[in-house]
Amino acid sequence: MTMTADSPSPTQPAPLALETDQDDLRRARAALDAHQFEACVALCRDMRGQGNTHPVLDYMEGISLFQLGHREVGTAMIGRAAERQPDNLLLRIDHANSLAAVGLMPAAIQVMIEGIRRHGPHPDIAQRLALMFSDIGQHYKAQLLLVSSIAAYPARVDLCCMLAAELAAELKTNEAITLMELSHILCGDVPGIHSSLAVLHQARGDVDQAITHYRRAIDLAPDLPLPHANLSTALLLRHDYARGYQEAEWRLKSGHVRMAQVPAPRWSGEDLAGKTLLVTAEQGFGDMIQHARFLAPLRGRGGTVILECHNGLERLLAEAEGVDSTISLVTDGVFPPCDYTIPLVSLPLVLGCDRAFLEASVPYLPTPPALTARELLTPPGIRLKVGLTWASRRAHGEVYSRRMLNRRSCTLEQMAQLGEAEGVALFSLQKGDVAEQLGGTPYPITDLSPRLTDFQQTAAAIAALDLVITVDTSVAHLAGAMGKPVWILLAPGQIDYRWGEEAQSPWYRQARLYRGGQGGWAGLVRAVLADLKAAAAGTLPLQAAERAPAGLSVQE
Structure with a gap:
């Protein structure tokens, strides 16, 4: 869930409204507004060569150079314009934005602080400076600044x-x-207030109240994507998949999700006999693996299915039922020829989705040849081989979604406590920089990261294990899709339609869900350790439950 619409980014300059009565300056500004950056640079330099010293020239040329990739030079020119007009609030903000964009966040913050000294707690400065403080983890400063600015501008x-x-x-x-309730009293019925209240009530577990606020926000501003996209998550929590995925289509208008520009019509259920359907990638690795189950029903439609994948998923998803071939993520705009296209997460809208289908679909990814015992180097006396991941990818973007997503990770030290269980061998399925945390530590965890070159290799490692214990990351979806026993640790405050509010998730019935409470990660890990000891002793089954023997309800 995203709580607020994006504010102007603290790492991108935004065009400044500058008034002028000079025709040449107006032409340069028109070129800038039309994103004709090279033309704008040429016009600015020509005017400067004719003796024009208007500070807007430095600004417009700086913005254009920045957008053309000459970010340091552009930032310097924007700064020069700002120095010549120190009381120009918007110019100051753009200067700070450009400094942040080139990695000079301390300088950017200083520029904004000087702006507060000149203009007081101006709301535009407070908004951007608070974002900058939040970006560098100084959340207390961000909150104090916002409090003071709200007091002046309620x-x-x-x-x-x-x-x-x-x-x-x-x-x-x-x-x-x-x-937000006080803001509602002061400001009345504003879409952003209801949208924020909806997210907050959903985070508190009051989903019905959240839906009420989402719908009020939509009534007030029916064309805003954010309330629709967030409403979809609440409806999916309520297992209302038809309306949930209908509202989820608004994600494609939000600017937060990749929308592949394929020169082919959107597929909406047409006959695929003799046709080629390109299913495009979006969102993260876990979302791709989670929704790969909707590819199987395409098998009976007679067409050829090409699946675009994030890099590293190609070999794994090439084996998924319903897929004829995979391609890597297209970054140059050149897609293979096709008759129709559809984003992967839109397939449930066309094919249909209900709880019976979800519960019956697992496993939907084939199990590759497992790593050998020699590769796992399991010592004698081991009763359970357990794979671990403790960190998900760092999130970016809007404050609430970024910080809540980053809460999904625990520390290696916390996860390593599971090594106290006797008869258990631990293996790290962590990849990337986080995997390097194991180096030089005393923890009895075997690092498999050198073998995990793509998700197919990760699946091979999972196939050789008895159990996977993981935070909410792509490994949870991979183990779930393979039908492997998986225990998923959900951070305190984590509300997600995939894991719902119940003891089990219909997306992966075999998964045990451990929800964080007031004890935080420490209490959560203790609970998992107790169950792991019981599982190693043979007194607790690894899987939460058998899959429900329900028939497929997706349209085949």
Whole structure:
């Protein structure tokens, strides 16, 4: 869930509204507004060569050079324009944005602080400076700044939404709700207030109240993508898959999701006999693996299915039922010829989806040849071989979603406590920089990362294990899709339609879900350790439950 619509990014300059009565300057500005950056640079330099010293020339040329990739030079020119007009608030903000974009965040923050000294807690400065503080982890400063600016400008709903997002990300959900209710009293029926209240109520577990606020936000602003996209997650939590995936289509208009520009019509269920369907990639690795189950029903439609994949998923998903071939993520805009196209996560809308299908679909990814005992180097006396992941990829973007997504990870030290279980051998399925944390540690965890060159190899490692214990990351979806026993640790405050509110998830019935409470990660790991000891002793089954023997309800 995303709580607030994106504010102007603190790492991209935004065009500045500058008034001028000079025709040449207006032409240069028109070129800038039309994103004709090379033309704008040429016009600015020509005017400067004729003796024109207007500070807007430095600004427009700087913005154009920045957008053309000459970011350092562009930032310097924007700064020069700002120095010549120190009281120009918007120019100051753009200068700070460009500094942040080239990695000079301390300098960017200093520029904004000087702006506060000149302009007071101006809401536009406060908004961007708070984002910058949040980006570098100084959340307390961000919150204090927002509080002072809201006190001066209580009608600025965007500031209230930002502060509520900061509070909610620290699990101060009740305080955030109170803030937004006060904002509602002061500002009335504003879509952003209802949208934020909806996310907050959903985070607190009050899904029905969340749906009410989402729908009110949509009534007030029916064309805003964010309330629709967030409403989809609440409906999916309620297992209302038809309406949930209908609302989920708004994600493609939100700017947060990749929308592949394929020169082919969108598939909406037409006959595929003799046709080629290109299913395009979107969102993350876990989302791709989760929704790969909807490829199998395409098998009976008579067409050829090409699946575009994030790099590393190609070999794994090439074996999925319903897929004829896979291609790597297209970055140059050149897609293979096809008759129709559809984003992967849109397949449930066309094919249909219900709980019976989800529960019956697992396993839907074939198990590759497992790593050998020699590769796993299992010592004698081991009763369980257990794979671990403790960290998901770092998230970016809007404050609330970024901070809540980053809460999904625990520390290696916390996960390593599972080594206290006797008769258990631990193997790390972690990849990337996080896997390097194992180096030089005393933890009895075998690092498999050198063998995990892609998801097919990760699947081979999982196939050789008895159990996977993981935080909410792509490994959870991979083990679930293979039908492997998997225990998924959900962080305190984590609300996600995939894992729902129940003891089990219909997406992966065999998965045990461990939900964090007031004891935080420490209490969560203790609970998992107790169950792991019981499983190693043979007194607790590895799987949460057998799959429900339900028939497929997706349209084949």
